[in-house]
Amino acid sequence: MTEPTAHPAGTAPGTAGPAAAPPVVVSTPEELSALRPSLGRIALVPTMGALHSGHRRLIAAARADADSVIVSIFVNPLQFGPGEDYQRYPRDLDADVAACAAEGVDVVFAPTVEVMYPGEQLVSVDPGPMGQVLEGEFRPGFFAGVLTVVAKLFHLVRPDTALFGQKDAQQLAVIRRMVRDLAFGITVLSIPTVRDPDGLATSSRNAYLSAEERTSALALSRALLAGADASVTGPIGILTAARAVLAEAEAATPPVAVDYLALVDPGTFGEVTGEYRGEAVLAVAARVGATRLIDNVPLTL
C-alpha cells in the first residue's frame, strides 16, 4: 500500500496539469473523513483499477464538474461469481496511482477487502427487475454486488457527483435507479464508450486477450456498427444486421461465443419491439477464449 502523501503547500485540490501534485492515497474511511473538509465539491470515479483510456476520460469529465476528484480502486469480491476472474483480475496500485497523478486526481481511495467488508456482509442492495436480465442473467448476483459496493462507496466518500461509463450501460442504468429509488442525492454523470482505434471498447479485461483473440473480439464492435447502420429498418432489421456479423465470428478461429445480443430500452433494459420509438441500446456480451467482454451502442429509433 502506498503511504498517504500530503498536497504540497499552496497546491489546491483540483489543480490539474502537468505539474499537478500526486494524489493523496488512502485506504480507510477515517483517512477519507480527515481529508473531506479540504476537498470542496467532490466528484467520485469508482473503478476496479488497471486504469486505461476509458478511466482517464472519466476522470477528465469528473474534473470539469468538481473541486476535487476521488478515484476509488477496489476489486469488489461481491460482484464476482464462482469461476469468474476475481483472483486473476489485474492489480497494479503503483501504476494506477501514477495514472491518477498524470490526470490530476486529488485522492485515491484504495481500501482492502477487510476494510470494505470487515465482517460477514448480511445486507445487500437488491437491483430489482432491471438487474435480472442480460448481465444479471449471465452473472447472477452481479448487480447486487455492484450496488452494494457502490452504495457503500457513496456513504464513505459522500460525493456530490459520481461518474460511470456507458460501456457498462446496464450497470449505469441500475446505479441511476438505485440513486433515484433510495434518494442518495448524488448526481450521476456518464461518458460515452472510449474505443481503441480498431473499434474495441477499452477494458481492463482486454489485457487477457492474445493477438488472435483480440482480432476475433473486434466482431463485437463491428456487429454493433452494423446494427447502428441498419437503425432506420427498426428492431428486427437492427438485430438481423448485428447477428449476421456475430454468426461469422462464431465460426472464426478463435471463435466468439455470444452470450446475448439485445436491443433494449435504456431506462428499463426491457427488450424493445417493432412499435418502439425513442432511445435504445444495442448490447452484446460474448466470450473469446477465457475472456468475457461486453459492449453496446446507443441508437435512436
Ligand SMILES: Nc1ncnc2c1ncn2[C@@H]1O[C@H](COP(=O)(O)OP(=O)(O)OP(=O)(O)O)[C@@H](O)[C@H]1O
Ligand atoms: N471503454 C470505456 N469507456 C467509457 N467508460 C469505461 C470504459 N471502460 C470502463 N469504463 C468505466 O470505468 C468505470 C470503472 O470500470 P472498470 O474499472 O470495471 O473498468 P473496465 O475496463 O470496465 O473493467 P472490466 O474489463 O473489468 O469490465 C465504469 O464506470 C466503467 O463503465
Ligand SMILES: CC(C)(CO)[C@@H](O)C(=O)[O-]
Ligand atoms: C462500479 C464498480 C467500480 C463497482 O465495483 C465496477 O462495477 C466497475 O468498475 O464498473
Ligand code: BAL
Ligand atoms: N466493468 C464492470 C465490472 C465487472 O465486470 O465486474
